[in-house]
Amino acid sequence: MITGTGITLTLGGKTILQDVHMTLDAGEILAVCGPNGAGKSSLLSVLAGEHASCASQVAYDGALLNTLSPAEQATRRVVLEQSPTLSAEFCVSELVELGAPLELALSDLVRIKAMLLDAFGLAHCEQEAVSALSGGQRHRAHLARVLMQLKANTTLGHRCALFLDEPTASLDIAHQISVLKHAKQLADSGIAVLIVLHDLNLAAAFADRVLMLKDGRAHSDGAPQDVLTNTALSDVYETPIFVQPSASGQLVIQPAL
Amino acid sequence: MAALEQPVTAQRMTFGWLGVVYISLIALLILSCFLALTVGPVSLSFEQMWAAVMGTGSRGTDTILFDIRAPRMVLGLAVGASLAISGASLQGLLRNPLADPGLIGITAGASLAVVFVIVLGDAVLDGLPAWMLSAILPTAAFAGGIAVTIVVLTTARIGETFSTARLILVGVAITAIAGAAIGLMVYISTDQQLRELTFWTMGSLAKSNWGTVLIACIAMCLASAALLRFQHVLDLFQLGERAALHAGVNVSRVKFQICALVAVAVGAGVSVAGPIGFIGLVAPHMTRLLVRASHAVVLPISALVGANLLLFADLFVRNIVPPSEIPIGIATSVLGGPFFLWLLMRTKKI
Numbered sequence: 001m002i003t004g005t006g007i008t009l010t011l012g013g014k015t016i017l018q019d020v021h022m023t024l025d026a027g028e029i030l031a032v033c034g035p036n037g038a039g040k041s042s043l044l045s046v047l048a049g050e051h052a053s054c055a056s057q058v059a060y061d062g063a064l065l066n067t068l069s070p071a072e073q074a075t076r077r078v079v080l081e082q083s084p085t086l087s088a089e090f091c092v093s094e095l096v097e098l099g100a101p102l103e104l105a106l107s108d109l110v111r112i113k114a115m116l117l118d119a120f121g122l123a124h125c126e127q128e129a130v131s132a133l134s135g136g137q138r139h140r141a142h143l144a145r146v147l148m149q150l151k152a153n154t155t156l157g158h159r160c161a162l163f164l165d166e167p168t169a170s171l172d173i174a175h176q177i178s179v180l181k182h183a184k185q186l187a188d189s190g191i192a193v194l195i196v197l198h199d200l201n202l203a204a205a206f207a208d209r210v211l212m213l214k215d216g217r218a219h220s221d222g223a224p225q226d227v228l229t230n231t232a233l234s235d236v237y238e239t240p241i242f243v244q245p246s247a248s249g250q251l252v253i254q255p256a257l
Numbered sequence: 258m259a260a261l262e263q264p265v266t267a268q269r270m271t272f273g274w275l276g277v278v279y280i281s282l283i284a285l286l287i288l289s290c291f292l293a294l295t296v297g298p299v300s301l302s303f304e305q306m307w308a309a310v311m312g313t314g315s316r317g318t319d320t321i322l323f324d325i326r327a328p329r330m331v332l333g334l335a336v337g338a339s340l341a342i343s344g345a346s347l348q349g350l351l352r353n354p355l356a357d358p359g360l361i362g363i364t365a366g367a368s369l370a371v372v373f374v375i376v377l378g379d380a381v382l383d384g385l386p387a388w389m390l391s392a393i394l395p396t397a398a399f400a401g402g403i404a405v406t407i408v409v410l411t412t413a414r415i416g417e418t419f420s421t422a423r424l425i426l427v428g429v430a431i432t433a434i435a436g437a438a439i440g441l442m443v444y445i446s447t448d449q450q451l452r453e454l455t456f457w458t459m460g461s462l463a464k465s466n467w468g469t470v471l472i473a474c475i476a477m478c479l480a481s482a483a484l485l486r487f488q489h490v491l492d493l494f495q496l497g498e499r500a501a502l503h504a505g506v507n508v509s510r511v512k513f514q515i516c517a518l519v520a521v522a523v524g525a526g527v528s529v530a531g532p533i534g535f536i537g538l539v540a541p542h543m544t545r546l547l548v549r550a551s552h553a554v555v556l557p558i559s560a561l562v563g564a565n566l567l568l569f570a571d572l573f574v575r576n577i578v579p580p581s582e583i584p585i586g587i588a589t590s591v592l593g594g595p596f597f598l599w600l601l602m603r604t605k606k607i
Contacts, residue, residue: 045499048503050499050502069507070502070505070506070507070508071505071507072505073505074504074505078503079500079503081500081503084497085500086495086496087352088349088492088550089545089549089550090550090551091549094549098493098496098504099504102489
């Protein structure tokens with residue numbers, strides 16, 4: 001379990017996050033939502049250990065971040081950035097292998113890599129240069145790299161969380177759903193999953209819990225149907241927003257025109 | 258995306274291809290070592306060399322082979338290989354294809370220290386014994402290179418973070434300042450000092466004797482071998498510093514370590530051979546034309562390419578107008594500059 005206690009982040013004299021308390025449990029998907037500039041990605045980077053000034057405000061299974069080395073942190077959480085980059089001419093297969101820690105046995109690496117390439121529809125372009133892929137394929141290749149690290153960690157016996165920063169932003173709707181279904185499967189297998197998500201409908205459909213941020217503070221935290229309400233959303237986004245359960249019981253969020 | 262204009266359907270570089278590259282480069286290196294020993298103002302035949310190795314050669318042949326050409330060849334191998342590994346490591350670390358050991362100020366620092374000693378040191382150094390005089394310039398070069406690198410590294414560091422852009426900019430600024438100081442020293446130097454300065458501003462393998470060569474080579478080999486151990490980390494750096502951190506790399510510490518190792522490798526090289534340009538820049542690029550981008554392959558192949566380049570460049574400068582020598586820095590720039598331009602015209606990605 002990951003806990004954030006009074007997370008306060010100040011960068012260049014500007015307060016980005018103020019006194020945010022949150023938890024992330026094993027086996028759940030927590031969606032972090034909120035308007036642009038609310039501090040969603042900053043919260044993720046604090047939890048991922050990127051800000052030394054906040055390292056005493058975050059604990060992984062009771063161990064404070066400032067007591068864990070970068071290598072130890074890498075066994076406890078994996079992160080997919082919003083816009084992953086790659087400067088060298090690696091092929092898809094090499095990119096995915098980058099996720100594997102050196103301790104992983106070669107047979108495990110080969111097995112996990114084949115499984116991931118297959119799951120993300122990349123098996124046919126395994127030997128292609130990453131720079132030659134389409135934007136969506138490239139993003140899925142990076143996701144496969146991050147999940148390689150995750151699966152390697154669980155194979156090596158570490159309890160590891162998954163952080164995804166806007167994983168659906170550059171994908172078409174079919175791939176958005178497929179990525180979130182994959183996250184759901186991982187959560188069902190006991191992984192703690194944190195997703196920064198702009199799309200409230202996807203959050204409503206896939207998240208077990210929603211943390212709504214506004215101006216660097218936690219506005220509300222709870223089950224989707226409790227957090228994603230007409231009044232709360234209209235307040236957070238300062239725009240009239242209308243929420244209605246569909247026939248199947250799923251929440252549908254749309255602007256009230 | 259520029260990559261789409263030039264579809265890089267990455268050729269599958271199998272072990273077979275990699276093996277061919279390794280074997281060809283090693284064969285080429287053996288050839289260049291052989292030529293470095295036999296070709297020169299006094300040509301040696303294979304028989305003469307064999308006789309010298311077996312201890313039955315003439316005194317003149319022995320001197321040429323063992324005291325002049327062999328240390329020069331060893332120095333060429335070590336300097337070429339360590340410059341290339343340093344260049345490849347810095348390019349990987351900074352994710353900047355233009356990075357070169359000169360970029361972080363080390364070459365400028367070494368040259369500045371030496372120029373200071375040559376131009377202003379006469380008064381102080383006159384009384385010293387000869388052996389000390391011969392060691393003082395290499396020591397000054399090494400100390401100057403390391404000192405400037407420390408200044409650059411500490412200036413580029415803000416708190417615990419270590420910004421790449423800042424590192425490059427500080428390196429550029431320090432190089433400019435050192436360049437101005439060197440210019441001033443050259444302006445006030447005498448004719449005799451000016452000659453000596455040429456060696457230290459353009460580089461040469463000519464001043465090699467076993468004593469200095471061995472000390473410098475040990476430093477270069479140790480630092481280069483240590484750099485080879487960073488191959489996986491350098492691969493992770495290609496994902497950006499954030500992602501490298503997420504993968505468990507202690508980003509600031511690794512940057513500091515790699516820069517320090519490069520400073521030792523290049524500083525040791527400059528201390529005996531002067532600043533030799535372009536090898537650190539061109540060798541890794543030539544390597545990436547031959548093999549895939551993984552640093553486990555790029556670093557060792559770059560070393561082989563760099564050693565070959567430097568030995569052939571030295572062969573060229575020794576034999577084009579014998580018995581005089583043009584500085585090797587001119588040869589590496591004459592060969593490296595056009596090659597680099599060709600490389601730039603060819604790729605549309607930078």
